[in-house]
Amino acid sequence: MQRSWRRRFHLPAVIGTIPMILVAVGVFVIGIGFSVLWSFTSSKLFPTYDFVGLAQYRRLWADSRWLVSVNNIWFFGLMSISCNMVFGYLLAVFMDQRIRQEDLFRSIFLYPFAMSLIVTGLVWQWVLDPNLGLQAAMRNLGWSSFSFAPLVDANTAIYALVVAGIWQGSGVTMAILLAGLRGVDEEIWKAARVDGIPTWRTHLSIVAPMMKGAFATAFVLQCVGVVRVYDLVIAMTGGGPGIATSMPAVYVIQLITVRQNVGQGMAAATMMLLPVLVVLAFSGLVLWRRNRRQEARV
Amino acid sequence: MDMAQNGTSVSIQDLSLNFGAVSVLKTLNLDVAQGEFVVLLGPSGCGKSTLLNCVAGLLDISEGRIFIKGKNVTWEEPKDRGIGMVFQSYALYPQMTVEKNLSFGLRVAGLPRDEIVKRIARAAEILQIEPLLQRKPSALSGGQRQRVAIGRALVRDVDVFLFDEPLSNLDAKLRSELRVEIKLLHRKLQNTMIYVTHDQIEAMTLADRIAVMKGGVIQQLDAPQTIYNRPVNRFVAGFLGSPAMNFVEGRLEKHGDGWSFVAEDLKIPLGTYQFDGQPEAGPAVFGIRPEHVSLNSGTGWPFSTSANVEVVEPMGSDTLVWLKLAQQKFSVRVTSERTPQNDEAVTLGFDPMRASLFDAETGGRI
Numbered sequence: 154m155q156r157s158w159r160r161r162f163h164l165p166a167v168i169g170t171i172p173m174i175l176v177a178v179g180v181f182v183i184g185i186g187f188s189v190l191w192s193f194t195s196s197k198l199f200p201t202y203d204f205v206g207l208a209q210y211r212r213l214w215a216d217s218r219w220l221v222s223v224n225n226i227w228f229f230g231l232m233s234i235s236c237n238m239v240f241g242y243l244l245a246v247f248m249d250q251r252i253r254q255e256d257l258f259r260s261i262f263l264y265p266f267a268m269s270l271i272v273t274g275l276v277w278q279w280v281l282d283p284n285l286g287l288q289a290a291m292r293n294l295g296w297s298s299f300s301f302a303p304l305v306d307a308n309t310a311i312y313a314l315v316v317a318g319i320w321q322g323s324g325v326t327m328a329i330l331l332a333g334l335r336g337v338d339e340e341i342w343k344a345a346r347v348d349g350i351p352t353w354r355t356h357l358s359i360v361a362p363m364m365k366g367a368f369a370t371a372f373v374l375q376c377v378g379v380v381r382v383y384d385l386v387i388a389m390t391g392g393g394p395g396i397a398t399s400m401p402a403v404y405v406i407q408l409i410t411v412r413q414n415v416g417q418g419m420a421a422a423t424m425m426l427l428p429v430l431v432v433l434a435f436s437g438l439v440l441w442r443r444n445r446r447q448e449a450r451v
Numbered sequence: 452m453d454m455a456q457n458g459t460s461v462s463i464q465d466l467s468l469n470f471g472a473v474s475v476l477k478t479l480n481l482d483v484a485q486g487e488f489v490v491l492l493g494p495s496g497c498g499k500s501t502l503l504n505c506v507a508g509l510l511d512i513s514e515g516r517i518f519i520k521g522k523n524v525t526w527e528e529p530k531d532r533g534i535g536m537v538f539q540s541y542a543l544y545p546q547m548t549v550e551k552n553l554s555f556g557l558r559v560a561g562l563p564r565d566e567i568v569k570r571i572a573r574a575a576e577i578l579q580i581e582p583l584l585q586r587k588p589s590a591l592s593g594g595q596r597q598r599v600a601i602g603r604a605l606v607r608d609v610d611v612f613l614f615d616e617p618l619s620n621l622d623a624k625l626r627s628e629l630r631v632e633i634k635l636l637h638r639k640l641q642n643t644m645i646y647v648t649h650d651q652i653e654a655m656t657l658a659d660r661i662a663v664m665k666g667g668v669i670q671q672l673d674a675p676q677t678i679y680n681r682p683v684n685r686f687v688a689g690f691l692g693s694p695a696m697n698f699v700e701g702r703l704e705k706h707g708d709g710w711s712f713v714a715e716d717l718k719i720p721l722g723t724y725q726f727d728g729q730p731e732a733g734p735a736v737f738g739i740r741p742e743h744v745s746l747n748s749g750t751g752w753p754f755s756t757s758a759n760v761e762v763v764e765p766m767g768s769d770t771l772v773w774l775k776l777a778q779q780k781f782s783v784r785v786t787s788e789r790t791p792q793n794d795e796a797v798t799l800g801f802d803p804m805r806a807s808l809f810d811a812e813t814g815g816r817i
């Protein structure tokens with residue numbers, strides 16, 4: 154017991170990380186604590202301590218704007234993560250063919266990830282703007298009936314966001330999955346060929362399952378990207394047209410700054426925290442079980 | 452093994468393989484008889500694995516043809532060649548149980564379910580891996596993993612087994628155990644086996660014939676004893692045998708009507724030596740294995756001389772005694788109970804019949 158405690162906590166390391174620990178505890182834990190606390194109050198422009206129970210949550214879930222935001226984040230998240238995984242894997246397989254100029258391609262695919270989402274959003278906004286981008290260019294070339302303006306249509310604006318998200322994120326997924334792919338022993342491929350297993354089947358049944366770790370890493374990064382989508386929405390649509398592309402983070406900021414309703418905004422923020430907590434608890438459980446299994450084997 | 456009756460199983464004809472500008476295999480020919488166990492032996496990087504991958508169809512060859520069971524398979528896919536292969540890293544599918552590892556290829560090939568079950572049961576029985584069938588490879592020891600890898604070749608029900616250094620990742624004890632098992636497996640199945648290794652003990656113990664390779668060329672293809680006793684060149688002589696053969700550099704000279712090997716004051720009469728062809732006087736290398744030299748055992752030998760012991764190396768079952776012959780290092784293998792001391796004067800004797808003479812320039816056997 155004594156030994157395992159010392160193995161886990163090195164005194165110099167603990168001292169070195171104290172500032173980080175203080176910041177983390179101060180900003181995150183205390184900040185989150187107050188958010189949750191205020192979500193049970195009737196705070197308007199400024200926080201108060203007039204507790205109203207779950208009233209803010211009832212009003213939140215009755216607000217169509219919030220419901221649209223929740224729908225949007227699920228749609229955006231599922232679409233962009235699944236497409237990113239598929240495209241990222243296909244790109245990684247393409248890169249793994251020992252193509253020439255691999256470095257050049259990798260830089261091109263990774264470039265979008267190096268840009269902030271605001272820049273990504275602005276670039277895509279220009280491309281999709283009817284008066285500046287693709288539509289204007291095609292019309293200038295003589296195709297006067299060409300019409301392509303997804304951002305101003307409430308039905309298609311969310312797809313434009315998804316495309317921008319994929320453009321931004323599939324490169325880094327490719328880089329992570331490529332590293333995983335390179336880690337698969339060449340003899341596994343040979344064995345599968347001798348066994349007569351088609352290449353696609355080898356990918357699906359043998360290689361992809363071996364890359365669980367790489368997929369998990371890519372997935373976590375994608376999830377972070379979904380949470381960060383606030384910038385992209387603000388840069389590309391501002392949540393519009395109307396409320397068509399509103400997302401929970403956009404909703405929270407609007408409630409606090411524009412509609413001056415801190416109580417309900419904090420209720421929304423607390424709702425955003427819930428799925429994160431569920432994921433954290435789940436991954437913690439998985440890690441704990443794996444550790445226990447490893448210790449049992451040693 | 453009656454080759455004429457059973458015919459040729461694998462025939463490699465004029466095979467060349469280049470990686471870009473680098474030529475790895477050079478117009479190589481090799482015929483393996485039905486049921487024969489051929490070992491490809493050579494230092495690492497000499498092209499053994501490359502040759503095996505060509506036979507398996509995992510590499511496209513540059514020139515030549517490959518026949519398996521009389522059928523030209525030069526451009527066939529690996530699965531259609533009637534081969535099974537076992538790899539050094541085992542190459543098991545890590546996320547599948549042992550049973551799935553064995554059955555996956557068969558299921559993809561669309562074999563009937565009961566046939567798959569039957570083949571797995573047979574392989575598991577032969578290899579004694581029945582209790583392991585539901586385990587994942589990560590829960591197996593190295594030896595068990597390699598057994599499963601052999602099983603995966605076994606269930607394919609093929610004529611030819613290819614092994615690429617299957618025991619190199621195992622520790623010494625397991626290696627010798629599995630070596631015996633592979634030999635037993637060959638006796639039981641009577642399949643053709645081509646086995647790649649850089650370990651001469653594996654080659655000597657397993658092979659019906661050994662092909663010693665160097666630089667993409669087969670130097671000698673013969674039964675292990677022939678290769679051991681009559682190596683065709685200095686490379687083969689030095690590569691096989693541990694401790695290694697002694698080489699003494701000197702000259703071949705004719706005295707009267709008999710030939711002798713001369714180095715400084717050493718003169719070895721070669722009356723009992725069997726020359727490969729017509730010998731010529733000139734620089735030559737005299738080679739003799741440490742176990743073919745006898746220490747302090749009288750003067751009944753066709754050749755004997757005296758020397759001082761320099762170092763004694765005990766090796767367990769016997770001892771290696773180092774001394775100098777014509778100012779050149781020379782070792783003698785003796786059984787332990789007759790071990791001499793350092794600096795002791797000894798006489799050594801041998802029969803030149805057991806020696807090998809090589810051309811100093813080409814290294815070829817004289």
Ligand SMILES: Nc1ncnc2c1ncn2[C@@H]1O[C@H](COP(=O)(O)OP(=O)(O)O)[C@@H](O)[C@H]1O
Nearest residue numbers: 470473475493494495496497498499500501502
């Ligand atoms: N894919 C490849 N591309 C270029 N050269 C290769 C490749 N594979 C092997 N070689 C070269 O071919 C030679 C023989 O390799 P290999 O057959 O693996 O040797 P061995 O199995 O005898 O150790 C080596 O010199 C190696 O560098």
Ligand SMILES: [Mg+2]
Nearest residue numbers: 499500501616
């Ligand atoms: Mg090799």
